[in-house]
Amino acid sequence: MTEHPHVNIKRYRLIRTIVIVWMSVIVFAAFLLNIPRINILEHTARNLYFHVPMWFTMMGAVGVSAWHSVQVLRGGSIISDIRAAQAARVGAWFGVLGLATGIVWARFTWYVGSDIWWNFDPRQTMAALQLLIYGAYFVLRSALDDPEKRARLSAAYNLLAFSTVPFLLYVLPRQMASLHPGADGNPAFSEMTDPVMKLVFYPAVIGFIGLFWLLYTQRVRMSWLAYRIQGESKY
Template structure:
């Protein structure tokens, strides 16, 4: 295993440990649940970055028709879904201890986040519907670009126009009070750590998918 991978593992371990051990200032309403932002927000940022990378590779595929770009788009989008699900789960945990329920349909950000992930799950269903590699890659690339374009609207633009219980909306404390030095020294390294972990996971999935295609091609020739 390459040296940078050991560094990423050590970095993530340090971030997770610090998230639970660092002393944080008292924040009204959030209290100790503010620690969850160290996980929840970087996971969403990482999801955004992965979906953006998937969109870039989809555009590259439409330009070059290189199947490697299609595989990279699929891999980045898959890891984006993983981090999106983790972000949604950590949000549910926070909601349980702050709002008293794992899920509330009165909160638009939770509902729209679920819709965003369902759009990407449909991307993988679409991919499984075609046997022709080029046709699958072409249709998937177009859909992936569409899916990525919905994310800013579903997770940022629309929620800001609606009444919300989410921190940062309607006067609820959020990032403005998250700038305390005790939290910033963990929050920003967490973003870097999750980005690096996502890159590693995306690369692993890409290599795995490429190896599978090579093995399938060899088996079909036998």
């Protein structure tokens, strides 16, 4: 077994096994645990276990990405840039899944019987805007060829993008009239969620963050390999 200079392979494999078992239990528990029925919501309340952790994971991921971008700006090595880019990539992917699952959930609850998929609800619009801001990060990266310049410029932009996250995903949607829970005039998560659901919800959040860590570590290994094989300009 070759040693990887930046990844503890033994720890990676241990967490991989834990995450696989953990998430399998979560999927079963999500369907089997009996929950109180609320009208309109019905069984879709179980989406809490899948849709909400997508956003928690996305926020954690872009946090990891921003931290490594700070390291880049403080004169970090190539691995900091690799970690910042890959954490943002996997995190944005979780964000896309969060938006897609939210659209489907809203279609059959908020917009039931009205045939609407997208109605520019502030919560959804802000989330889409957030993903576009991170989309620009990847466009910026692919537009720069000089590795030093790419690392520093994209790190600076990444910190700017990260600074918008609390506002677009938390502060603003809560001040505006939205159908999403936690908005102005709507009860938030802690007020409307039955305690029994927290038995699955919190482990699901931990499980999805673990899953992010696996996919992120895989891509860091891949990117480091690309750097070793193809050199500085391509990784």
